[in-house]
Amino acid sequence: MGTTDEREAELRYLQQLFRMFGRTQCRGRSPLYALLSETVAEDGALLRLLLETPAQQRRPSLLFAAVNHLVRARPDHLLAAYYPIHGGRRAVDDEAPSAFRAFCAGHRDELHDLLTNRATQTNEIRRCFALRLGVRRIARHWPGPVALLEVGASAGLNLHFDSYAYRLSGQPAATADDAPVTLTTTVRGGGPADGLLGGLPRVVHRSGADLDPVDLAGDPAAGPWLEAFIWPEQVRELATLRGAMELAGRRPFPVVRANACHDTARLIAEVPGDIPVVVFTASLLSYLDAEGRARFTDQLTTAARDRRVAWLFTEAPGLVARTDVAAPSLSGPLHEVGEIYAVGTSLRSGSTRVDEVLALADPYVEWIAPARTHDDDFSWAAAEGLHPAPENHRAGRTG
Numbered sequence: 001m002g003t004t005d006e007r008e009a010e011l012r013y014l015q016q017l018f019r020m021f022g023r024t025q026c027r028g029r030s031p032l033y034a035l036l037s038e039t040v041a042e043d044g045a046l047l048r049l050l051l052e053t054p055a056q057q058r059r060p061s062l063l064f065a066a067v068n069h070l071v072r073a074r075p076d077h078l079l080a081a082y083y084p085i086h087g088g089r090r091a092v093d094d095e096a097p098s099a100f101r102a103f104c105a106g107h108r109d110e111l112h113d114l115l116t117n118r119a120t121q122t123n124e125i126r127r128c129f130a131l132r133l134g135v136r137r138i139a140r141h142w143p144g145p146v147a148l149l150e151v152g153a154s155a156g157l158n159l160h161f162d163s164y165a166y167r168l169s170g171q172p173a174a175t176a177d178d179a180p181v182t183l184t185t186t187v188r189g190g191g192p193a194d195g196l197l198g199g200l201p202r203v204v205h206r207s208g209a210d211l212d213p214v215d216l217a218g219d220p221a222a223g224p225w226l227e228a229f230i231w232p233e234q235v236r237e238l239a240t241l242r243g244a245m246e247l248a249g250r251r252p253f254p255v256v257r258a259n260a261c262h263d264t265a266r267l268i269a270e271v272p273g274d275i276p277v278v279v280f281t282a283s284l285l286s287y288l289d290a291e292g293r294a295r296f297t298d299q300l301t302t303a304a305r306d307r308r309v310a311w312l313f314t315e316a317p318g319l320v321a322r323t324d325v326a327a328p329s330l331s332g333p334l335h336e337v338g339e340i341y342a343v344g345t346s347l348r349s350g351s352t353r354v355d356e357v358l359a360l361a362d363p364y365v366e367w368i369a370p371a372r373t374h375d376d377d378f379s380w381a382a383a384e385g386l387h388p389a390p391e392n393h394r395a396g397r398t399g
């Protein structure tokens with residue numbers, strides 16, 4: 001890192017990033033990470049450890065995953081007592097920050113190694129609710145079978161989306177018999193929820209692409225690293241992830257090593273036939289810089305010269321708004337929003353484009369708020385507490 005001023009600026013950015021992560025992503029979800037986000041923001045040694053890693057690696061989710069990964073192998077350490085996923089039973093209390101600091105200091109080299117060399121590799125399959133919603137919308141526009149290509153697919157677990165069962169909180173409705181896992185979400189905002197369940201088009205081709213694919217079959221370390229991104233209190237989510245990994249182990253779909261910015265058009269062209277290709281991205285855009293995002297959407301436009309291409313995104317609206325997607329709602333209050341995701345579709349065929357935001361969602365789709373009308377601008381969302389008022393937003397490395 002360059003000058004002292006640049007270091008100071010980055011330290012301040014990281015402090016804000018951790019505070020925002022604690023406030024917006026951990027609240028109501030992980031009391032431990034909510035507290036530890038503050039701990040990191042106030043701890044010079046931990047922030048300096050992050051400064052020693054590449055800028056794109058300085059993410060709260062990656063730091064907590066690296067610690068979680070190491071804690072799992074040390075169940076006797078005091079810190080492990082705060083992790084229900086590792087059998088811990090201690091409620092979060094004032095001693096948790098010092099246990100965390102001591103653990104990080106004691107395993108500094110291992111942490112540095114993980115933070116430098118391992119990718120942020122979540123595979124949050126609750127995002128398949130967004131995939132269902134979008135695929136149903138695409139099938140209304142282009143009836144018939146589709147191909148699915150997930151870019152930034154991690155281990156490819158979302159490619160199995162129509163094998164999972166789905167339930168809306170408080171409702172008995174579920175889909176898919178013999179499903180290895182059941183995904184549950186809460187519907188908020190008062191919009192119609194029928195697009196979340198119900199029939200799907202036939203998916204006749206599935207594949208994934210990732211800069212750093214998670215090879216569950218070939219790499220014994222891959223599964224445990226993916227599990228490290230499960231948060232300490234999420235015992236049920238851990239079981240869900242394991243169920244999905246088990247299914248993917250039995251019936252794998254290919255996830256090839258590729259770069260969203262350079263290879264997407266080629267991957268689309270390689271799909272046999274002329275059926276529409278649904279390019280699904282979930283939490284990919286924050287890994288690309290402005291130029292990378294432009295290159296990615298250029299790839300979609302190039303591919304759409306020869307066949308129908310639907311970009312189905314589950315991404316921060318503030319980042320989608322800075323691509324070529326022209327959904328009217330993205331020029332309104334959503335333009336600056338980075339803490340929650342917009343689920344939407346950009347249907348491209350030749351020079352024809354139809355862009356739409358279908359729902360807002362928590363980044364992990366613990367809740368989803370479908371559009372109230374097809375041209376909803378979501379101006380009601382801040383008043384309903386779905387995201388903070390625009391002046392408090394910051395689209396960034398939330399992971």
Ligand SMILES: C[S@@+](CC[C@H](N)C(=O)[O-])C[C@H]1O[C@@H](n2cnc3c(N)ncnc32)[C@H](O)[C@@H]1O
Pocket residue numbers: 119120121122123124125127151152153154209210211212213258259260261281282283284287288399
């Ligand atoms: C946060 S994970 C999301 C994984 C999955 N889509 C999900 O929703 O659970 C982001 C993924 O994007 C991948 N990625 C980052 N930059 C990429 C790029 N330029 N091209 C392809 N994949 C990329 C990462 O390796 C990682 O697997």
